[in-house]
Amino acid sequence: MTTALTLLKDVFGYGAFRGPQAEIIDHVIAGGDALVLMPTGGGKSLCYQIPALARQQAGHGVAIVVSPLIALMHDQVGALHEAGVEAAFLNSTLSGEAANAVEKRLLRGELTLLYAAPERVTTPRFLELLDRLREAGKLSLFAIDEAHCVSQWGHDFRPEYRALAVLHERYAGVPRIALTATADGLTRADIVQHLQLEEARQFVSSFDRPNIRYSIVEKTDPTQQLLRFIEGEHAGEAGIVYCQSRKRVEEVAEILCRQGMDALPYHAGLDAEVRQKHQDRFLREDGVVMTATIAFGMGIDKPDVRFVAHLDLPKNIEGYYQETGRAGRDGLPSDAWMAYGLQDVVNQRRMIDESPAGEEFKQGLRGKLDALLALAEATDCRRVRLLAYFGEQSTPCGNCDNCVAPPAVWDGTEAARMLLSTIYRVQQANGLHFGAGHIMDVLRGKVTDKVNQFGHQKLSTFGIGAALSEQQLRGVLRQLIATGALQVDASSYNTLHLTEGSRAVLKGEQPVALRESINQPAGRVRRERGSRKGAPPAAAAGLTEAAQQRFAALKAWRADVARSHNLPAYVIFHDATLAAVAAADPRSVRDLEGISGIGAAKLEKYGPGVLDVLQAMA
Ligand code: ADP
Ligand code: ZN
Numbered sequence: 001m002t003t004a005l006t007l008l009k010d011v012f013g014y015g016a017f018r019g020p021q022a023e024i025i026d027h028v029i030a031g032g033d034a035l036v037l038m039p040t041g042g043g044k045s046l047c048y049q050i051p052a053l054a055r056q057q058a059g060h061g062v063a064i065v066v067s068p069l070i071a072l073m074h075d076q077v078g079a080l081h082e083a084g085v086e087a088a089f090l091n092s093t094l095s096g097e098a099a100n101a102v103e104k105r106l107l108r109g110e111l112t113l114l115y116a117a118p119e120r121v122t123t124p125r126f127l128e129l130l131d132r133l134r135e136a137g138k139l140s141l142f143a144i145d146e147a148h149c150v151s152q153w154g155h156d157f158r159p160e161y162r163a164l165a166v167l168h169e170r171y172a173g174v175p176r177i178a179l180t181a182t183a184d185g186l187t188r189a190d191i192v193q194h195l196q197l198e199e200a201r202q203f204v205s206s207f208d209r210p211n212i213r214y215s216i217v218e219k220t221d222p223t224q225q226l227l228r229f230i231e232g233e234h235a236g237e238a239g240i241v242y243c244q245s246r247k248r249v250e251e252v253a254e255i256l257c258r259q260g261m262d263a264l265p266y267h268a269g270l271d272a273e274v275r276q277k278h279q280d281r282f283l284r285e286d287g288v289v290m291t292a293t294i295a296f297g298m299g300i301d302k303p304d305v306r307f308v309a310h311l312d313l314p315k316n317i318e319g320y321y322q323e324t325g326r327a328g329r330d331g332l333p334s335d336a337w338m339a340y341g342l343q344d345v346v347n348q349r350r351m352i353d354e355s356p357a358g359e360e361f362k363q364g365l366r367g368k369l370d371a372l373l374a375l376a377e378a379t380d381c382r383r384v385r386l387l388a389y390f391g392e393q394s395t396p397c398g399n400c401d402n403c404v405a406p407p408a409v410w411d412g413t414e415a416a417r418m419l420l421s422t423i424y425r426v427q428q429a430n431g432l433h434f435g436a437g438h439i440m441d442v443l444r445g446k447v448t449d450k451v452n453q454f455g456h457q458k459l460s461t462f463g464i465g466a467a468l469s470e471q472q473l474r475g476v477l478r479q480l481i482a483t484g485a486l487q488v489d490a491s492s493y494n495t496l497h498l499t500e501g502s503r504a505v506l507k508g509e510q511p512v513a514l515r516e517s518i519n520q521p522a523g524r525v526r527r528e529r530g531s532r533k534g535a536p537p538a539a540a541a542g543l544t545e546a547a548q549q550r551f552a553a554l555k556a557w558r559a560d561v562a563r564s565h566n567l568p569a570y571v572i573f574h575d576a577t578l579a580a581v582a583a584a585d586p587r588s589v590r591d592l593e594g595i596s597g598i599g600a601a602k603l604e605k606y607g608p609g610v611l612d613v614l615q616a617m618a
Contacts, residue, residue, distance in 0.1 A: 004026060005017070008046070011053065011599045012083060013597045013599035014597065015596055021043055021046055021047060023203065027203075028048065028051040028175055029050075029051045029055060032175060033175055033177070033200035034176075034202075034203060035192065035197050035200045035201070035202045036178070036179045037188065037203065037205060038181060039206075040209075040325040040329060041209065041303070048063065048065065051063070051175075051177070052112050053112055060140035061109060061133060061138025061139055062138060063141035064113075064114050064116065064143070065116070066142065066143065067115055067117065067145040071276065071279065073091055074089065075283065075571060076115060078566075082567070083599050083601050083602065084600065084602075086113075088114055088115070089102070091120060092120075102114070103129060117160075118160040118164055119160040122160065122163040122164065130171065139171060140174070141177070142174060142176040143176075143177050144164060144167075147161075148187045148191065150162060151190035152190070161195075168196040176197070178197060178200070182318075188202075206392060208394065210399065211328045212324060212399075213334070213400060213401070213404075214324070214382040215337050216337075216376050217337070217339050218471075218475070218515075222339045223252065223255055223311075225339050231259070233307070233335060237287055237304075237306035237537055238288055238302065239309065239327075240296070240305060240308045241289060242293070242294065242309065242310045242311065242312070244347075249291050249293055252291045252311065262289060263289040263290075264288060265291050266278050266290055266292040266296040267292060267293040268295040282302065284568045286555065294314075297326055302326075303570050304570060305326050305328065306328070306537070307335040307336070307337060308323055308326055308335075309337045309338070309339075312347075313344035314372065315372075317386065321390075330576055332539055332575070333541075340376045341474075341478070346494060349369070349487075350488070350494075352365045352366055354491075371389060374482070377514075378402065380402055381397055381402055381403050382401070383399070383400050383403075408516040409513050409514065412513065413512045415468055415472065418443055418464055419465075419476055419480065421461055422439050422442050422461040423439055429459060434496065435493055436474075440473045442462055443463075443464065444465050444473075445463025472514075480505065480512070483501065485510070486501075539575035550582035551578055551579055553616075554581060555569075555575075558572050558573055572606070573602070573606070577598060580595050580596060581610060581614075587611070589603065589607040589611070
């Protein structure tokens with residue numbers, strides 16, 4: 001039997017397995033069940049594709065891949081086809097005739113992999129097909145992708161997934177591999193229970209994504225900050241900008257377009273057809289920026305998303321990690337960038353307070369939000385905190401904003417005490433609560449109409465904080481609210497209220513450490529990296545000027561090929577592969593051999609075309 005490593009090299013053109021891939025693949029080839037937890041971009045697909053190839057060659061027949069991502073099946077199968085693997089899909093987008101043709105190929109034993117949606121797999125008709133394969137001994141493997149869909153705890157719950165237990169009951173002995181990028185224990189337990197994977201070996205990878213740089217900046221002028229970030233670091237590259245509301249998504253897309261970027265909106269309020277068109281353009285073309293609500297993302301397996309930006313705070317760390325995880329699947333340097341401010345804290349807290357859920361549930365949501373706020377306020381390594389949240393210990397990463405440029409920290413304890421005592425005093429004086437703006441005015445000694453109206457210049461704290469800037473005070477307020485030492489009452493004009501937690505701060509028992517200004521470090525990071533404005537894209541970094549020209553020409557050639565095959569560009573070759581070709585400047589098909597990402601089928605199909613492009617430039 002061909003070894004897994006040979007298949008990896010010949011079919012996919014890669015030189016080595018990543019992380020636990022080899023172990024997983026060996027286990028499944030040998031007929032074992034597996035539950036694979038691996039972060040996005042970890043390389044889950046090969047964990048069932050290579051066993052499918054190996055088991056097919058050993059005479060075991062076809063592998064069935066269950067996936068909820070109907071919209072992506074065409075491209076996934078296309079990618080296998082490019083690599084010379086016989087694969088097909090069955091889903092509701094196929095005509096009856098086309099579906100019949102696929103079924104015939106399936107029964108004739110012509111397929112190595114068949115992709116199907118869960119609701120299709122569990123129909124009587126499909127199960128009969130499987131019965132026939134099984135009787136002939138030609139059912140080699142079940143791969144259940146996005147396995148967390150079986151769990152109600154995640155936000156992708158699909159009841160159809162529960163019915164997949166039938167695969168175990170009806171086809172006992174056919175190995176099954178379930179895969180997910182969702183890390184938490186509850187979801188894992190649900191998968192084991194509902195898919196009856198008690199006997200399966202569990203493979204849990206580190207959830208670290210070392211190529212992603214995490215940065216969180218203080219929100220001052222978010223749109224301008226976003227523009228500076230994209231233009232400075234990712235001009236012309238593909239990225240996702242997440243915003244909370246549909247309206248904001250539209251606005252930001254428009255602003256980016258006005259700046260000459262290729263930006264598209266995506267949210268649940270758009271027609272399904274428009275959404276599909278925008279998703280296709282994002283996947284297929286180079287350098288499209290998707291401005292989106294969280295409705296966009298599940299199963300986006302575009303490998304060269306160079307940045308994920310958040311203009312609004314997500315609800316929790318799980319959401320943040322899943323969304324930022326869509327950057328850099330190809331392993332090249334990528335950015336997760338977020339702008340975060342006082343208003344975000346107020347909004348997220350209000351949404352929880354106003355939700356109709358029970359108090360206990362809300363308490364859970366608040367706890368999760370607090371963990372995210374602590375991450376945003378952190379002055380130490382972001383990655384250490386992220387991984388710790390998922391139960392992994394690590395050491396400072398050297399690749400987040402706080403590691404690259406440790407922020408200056410100032411002691412905000414005194415400022416916090418002044419703020420809290422001002423809030424206490426205005427309430428004592430009038431029996432009324434006020435919002436952040438007025439409290440800051442009193443503390444800084446600004447005589448406004450409101451100050452006059454309530455006689456607040458007579459308070460003992462009036463003007464004692466004159467030396468503090470509004471930005472500093474906002475920072476202190478944000479942290480007080482984030483840590484629960486202060487509460488915002490959304491039902492009455494966002495007024496500020498003292499809490500149980502205020503006392504320790506007032507007494508000076510709880511120090512308040514603040515970053516000097518969260519937006520400073522990002523600037524420093526950029527300077528240290530050297531201005532990347534006009535710099536080559538991640539894959540081309542380090543190429544000579546001549547090689548960069550070859551890279552550009554190869555990308556243009558790839559765009560043509562992708563268009564004529566109706567496939568995304570990355571399915572033809574990844575950026576990293578084209579960059580390696582551009583650097584090597586090969587003169588013969590022989591020279592192309594062994595370049596990562598060029599397997600036997602692609603070498604034969606595209607080798608001559610690639611050489612032509614290079615020849616024309618030599
Ligand atoms: P996941 O499904 O875990 O998010 P994928 O299976 O889509 O990840 O793989 C992410 C990217 O990494 C893909 O572009 C894939 O081709 C690439 N990849 C996977 N395994 C390897 C490997 N061993 N060597 C090189 N590239 C790999
Ligand atoms: Zn770090």
